[in-house]
Each structure stands twice: as structure tokens, then as C-alpha cells.
Amino acid sequence: MEQSNVINAYCERVGLGFWDEPLNAVTNLAFVIAGLWVWMRGRGVIPVQVLAAVLIAIGIGSGLWHTLARPWTGAADVLPIVIYVLAYVYFANRYYWGMSVPWAAGGTVAFFPYAAATIPLFSMVPGIGGSAAYMPVPLLIAIYAVLLRKRLPEVARGLGIGVAILTVSLLMRILDEPICDAFPIGTHFLWHVLNAIMLGWMAEVLRRHLAGGGRGR
Template sequence: MTDYVDGYCERVAPGLWGEPLDSLSSLAFLVAAVLVWRLAKGDRTGRVLAVLIGLVFVASTAFHLLATRWAAVGDSGALLLFAAVYAVLFTRENWGPRWAWAAAPVFLALTVGSALLGGGLYLGALIGLGVFAAILAFKRDTHWTHSAVAGAIFALSLSLRGLDRDVCDYVPAGTHFLWHLLTGVVLYLVSRTLVRRESP
């Protein structure tokens, strides 16, 4: 678990500052966490989401500074934890607590299934955003656009994440830092659909 991980264009050798752009761009998650915390104004759901986004910031920063296997697991795990908890909270908000805890196993099954089929760890989250946007649109909830826009941004973000290793010869810094910036926006937008909803 302490093995060195060289998975991105920007990193060419071990060392804490081997990925300056990837490390600094992780601050996007911290900004999102602070904004969600302020938006929550004491709301419990908002505080939980803000803390989870803060955990994503810590895990992402640790991985891009340390570049070890255990840090990589923590990086992916923090984002998937946010997605699973969000699925539970979204389901509780829209269908009540009876169905809420079914959301996490469904999300886990979707994540594992998409990963086994070659779609990666985060394809399930992208599918989930599409489903959430459709549910809110069906209910004529004005916040459906937040999920729809978040889904579109996340699709672009995933594409840039996947392109990183393919563009090293042309863009030495890679594109992974853009994944951080855009995904930070996504986490804020999806949190906004649940926290302190504005009146239509």
C-alpha cells in the first residue's frame, strides 16, 4: 500500500511537489466545502455534505502530494463516500426515509457493475446524476437544472480525467487538474439541490 504511484502526466518523479497543479487544484474541493457550509447556515444535511467535500479535499491533496497506493485508495474512496451519502440524502428528500437506505447499496452495485464493464469507478455517479435530474424534472422541481448542469459538467470532467495520460506529449501538465476544478463545481451544484432550497 506504500508503493509509489505515477499515474499522471505532471508527475515524473517521487516527491511532495511532484504534482504542483494537481495538488493546488485540489483547493477547488475546499472552496466547494466552504461554500456549501455557508449555504447550509446550520442545516444538518448541508453540514454533512460540506464535511464530506472537505474530506475529498484532504484525500485528494494527500494523494497528489504523497503519490502512494494507500493515498490513491483514500482519494477515490472519499469521492465515492460523498456520492453514496448524497444518494441516501437525495432519496430521503424525495421519497422519504423508508427508501433512503436502499440508495447506498444500489449506488454501490451500479459503481461496481460499471467498473467491471470497463466504465471506471465514477460512471455510476454520472448515471446517478442523470437519474436525479430526471426525477426532479418529473416532479417539476426547479432545482432539476442544478443536477442536469452538474451531470454535463461531470461528463466533461470525466473525459478530461481520462485524457490525461494521452496528452502528455502535447500538454506536459496533463488535464487532471481540470478534473479537480470541474468536479469541485459539480459537488457544489449537487449539494445546492438539497441545501436550503430556494423557493420557486
Template sequence: MIACLALCMAALWLTRRLAYNPPYRRLALALAGVGVGGLFLHGYDVVASQVLGLGMIALFAILAIHRLTQDFLDLSPMQGALVTAIFLPFTLSAIPLMALAKGALGSLGLAPFPILLLGMAALLQLRNTQLSGEFLLAGIGLAGALALRGLDQPLCATVPIGTHFLYILLAGGILLRLVAVAARHALAGRA
């Protein structure tokens, strides 16, 4: 729960710093919502808290896909919405898979997002864009965070505190960095 609180506080701090860039400010605010959802998800063992926690993750992913594809793949708002609509079934199917599955299988529900980031890194690399490395780092970092999430239950006997908090901190840190860097580059591209 402390990791979720840290994510929430860091995302709110970033929200304040991005006052000049409303689209990315909304992304940072959605990431703060992921932290709040995580507090409920890890604090209360009821279905509503799972829906809130996992729903906030899905909302952030959808908003991020739409914004990032528009800004860095030079798509129109309609084309960005189409890419998001194509990705939407993968994101929404992740919610029940994560809610029902424990351990490594539950982590597979989050796999579409790092895969998309790695694909965007490859497309940006083809365009010789500076940001390709940031997307590559984000994709690899999220994949590593998912590995930590998947190892949490199997390692529970060996590592009593588990690795779930590391998953939250790593994923949150990676996404915070991606939002901050993308906001800076998007603003420079609009200038």
C-alpha cells in the first residue's frame, strides 16, 4: 500500500508540473488514479475495489495509447482513436484475466501495454526519433515490472515481503518518466 501511495503522490506532483500541457496533465492525473485504485485494490478484498483498481489501469492505458500515438506517430485524432479502438479489446480483456488469475498468469493481462510500447519504439527508431530509446526503456521496464509481479507468489516462501511492491514502484516510475519525457517532447514538437 505504501508503494501505491508513493505512486499517487509522485503522479500528483507531476500533474502540478504539467499545468502547461493539459493532455499530459490528464495522463499524470490518470496515473494518480492508478495509485488510488491500487490503494483500494490492495486494501479491501471486495469486487468493487478490484474493478476500481484494474479499471484505473485500463483507463490510463487507453488514454496513454491515444495520446502517444497522436503525438509520436503523427496520427490525427481520428486515427489515434482508431488505433486505441484496435487496442481496446486487449486492454479490456486484461481486467478479468488479472482479477481471476494469481501470480504469473495474472501478469499476462498487462502484457499488451509493454508490447505496444516496444512496437512504438521500433516505429520511432525507423523514423530516427530521439524518443525511440525512451519507449524502448519503458517497454522493457514494464516487462521487467510484470516479471516481478509474476514472481511475487512463487517467491513468497523465500521472500516474505514479496516482490509486488517492487512491481508497483518500477511500473509507476517507468510510466511517470514516460509521461514526463513525452510531455516535454510533444510540447517541443508543437512549438
């Protein structure tokens, strides 16, 4: 493989080899572990098991990105994350709001113009950089949490916890480059660990809701 195709995008990578991002690579196991945990917790609950499968795919795709670091592995890294977000928006619309399938799907499609409108705004915030693409997600979760606080208070609290974890996780992603000189291994690996915890928790919020009588088996 042409070493010139290797993408050096993170503080930890100082070479062009397969294991030149060891922490960034190994911590993708957190997604696989979270996915397996969610799968076991959500046995027989199809929406939860869908999220579990995508969680495992996130770990695999991100693992490829942080080892091979080729352009195509960037797609393998991002695509499962996008799928997870869209799947969760659909399930939230369907089971938290009780929408019909067409309305839930339509609300999910609406995520694209929402993201297109908000990402440029976040890009204007100094220091956020490439993490601006992720910022619409905690904002949307926070909006859902506020709107659901009376209808489904337990779900709203769970979503609020998810926002808190994701906010810290994004901070670790943002800080990776700025503190690289002082902390050569970077902080991106903490983005992996915290993000895996957050995504697993979000699936657990859905599982608890469905187990408590929400529709969705």
C-alpha cells in the first residue's frame, strides 16, 4: 500500500504505520463492548438490537480508520455513526413521541436540513474545527430532552445524561490537536471511550422505555 495515502489527522499519529495510533485504535473496542452489552440487555427488542449492531459497526469502522488511515476508511468511520444517529432519531420519534411510521421517517429525514443549517453556525465558533459536524447531535438531544420533560420525565433525564457525556466526549475530540505539544498521545482516545459509553447509554434509555410499556417489540 502507498504510504503517501496515509492520513495523519490526530495527535497520536507520528508515523505512517498500522499501529502508529495505538490508543486511538485499541479504544475502539469500547464500541464493540458497548454494542455487545446493549445486545445482551436488549434481547428480543428489535430497535435496541439494531442500535447494538450499529455500535459494533462503529467500532470496526473507526478501528479501520485509526489503523489503515486511508481515505476509504474515513467513510467506514463516519457512515456507521450517521446510521446510528438517524436510527436513534427515528426510534425517538416512533417510541418517545408515538409517531406513525411515515411521520417518524419524515422527522428523521428532517435531520439533514437541520444539520445543514446548524453545522455552519457551529463552524463559526473558534476552536471547534472539524468537530462542528457533530455539534448538531447534542443540541438535538437536548431539544428532545426539554420537550419530553413532562411527557416522559425518565426518558428526558436519560437524554440529559447523554448530552452531558457527549459534551465531555466532544471536548476531548476538540482538545486533541491544541494540547498535542503538551500531551503527545492526544485526547482522541477519550472521545472513543466516552462516546461508546454515551451511545450505549442512549440505547439503554430506549430499552428501559420500551421495557416500561413503550411500543416497539
